[in-house]
Amino acid sequence: DGGITQSPKYLFRKEGQNVTLSCEQNLNHDAMYWYRQDPGQGLRLIYYSQIVNDFQKGDIAEGYSVSREKKESFPLTVTSAQKNPTAFYLCASSMAGALGPSGNTIYFGEGSWLTVV
Amino acid sequence: AQKITQTQPGMFVQEKEAVTLDCTYDTSDPSYGLFWYKQPSSGEMIFLIYQGSYDQQNATEGRYSLNFQKARKSANLVISASQLGDSAMYFCAMREVAGAYKYIFGTGTRLKVLA
Numbered sequence: 001d002g003g004i005t006q007s008p009k010y011l012f013r014k015e016g017q018n019v020t021l022s023c024e025q026n027l028n029h030d031a032m033y034w035y036r037q038d039p040g041q042g043l044r045l046i047y048y049s050q051i052v053n054d055f056q057k058g059d060i061a062e063g064y065s066v067s068r069e070k071k072e073s074f075p076l077t078v079t080s081a082q083k084n085p086t087a088f089y090l091c092a093s094s095m096a097g098a099l100g101p102s103g104n105t106i107y108f109g110e111g112s113w114l115t116v117v
Numbered sequence: 118a119q120k121i122t123q124t125q126p127g128m129f130v131q132e133k134e135a136v137t138l139d140c141t142y143d144t145s146d147p148s149y150g151l152f153w154y155k156q157p158s159s160g161e162m163i164f165l166i167y168q169g170s171y172d173q174q175n176a177t178e179g180r181y182s183l184n185f186q187k188a189r190k191s192a193n194l195v196i197s198a199s200q201l202g203d204s205a206m207y208f209c210a211m212r213e214v215a216g217a218y219k220y221i222f223g224t225g226t227r228l229k230v231l232a
Contacts, residue, residue, distance in 0.1 A: 042225055092162075106210070
């Protein structure tokens with residue numbers, strides 16, 4: 001089945017460590033996104049990518065890095081520079097370009113819970 | 118600037134009754150899309166319904182309908198015949214055609230369906 005796979009589901013990070021969250025999609029979508037969600041809060045955009053080998057900062061990119069070497073993959077690295085990384089991370093993808101009949105609906109993975117210990 | 122506002126942090130509804138979740142938006146782009154998502158306690162974001170700014174009719178998907186009032190810049194979600202499984206967080210989102218491919222989300226409304 002087509003979809004977005006995030007791994008791991010749960011991740012614990014020690015102070016000063018970098019960790020990488022995996023995101024893979026087989027929907028043949030051009031655009032991919034990373035969002036952060038804090039308890040009881042909405043989604044905030046970290047990074048997004050419209051095409052392979054290109055990505056842009058979102059609203060809260062500091063302390064995070066991404067790569068887009070393949071269309072299907074958009075891993076997120078939470079670096080030691082991110083001072084408060086404990087949150088729920090959602091990866092998403094969509095068709096790029098102008099809104100089509102379905103609005104280029106954005107679809108999400110099941111999310112990854114990151115906790116600093 | 119693009120903005121989504123959901124003013125109801127929490128809502129209660131009796132099982133089998135209808136409920137309306139409010140969403141207002143702000144954009145200067147004449148072409149945009151509006152979306153609603155459901156987030157159960159498991160965390161996954163489930164797409165419910167989409168409305169395009171040029172669509173003449175309100176969108177419907179099963180028990181979900183979108184009450185789109187363009188002049189008021191509102192896109193309220195109506196859930197008919199509420200079920201216990203509808204208890205979840207609900208997010209309204211928007212994407213403009215112009216500019217970057219960014220989807221902006223509201224802060225969400227937590228719905229609790231009572232038996």
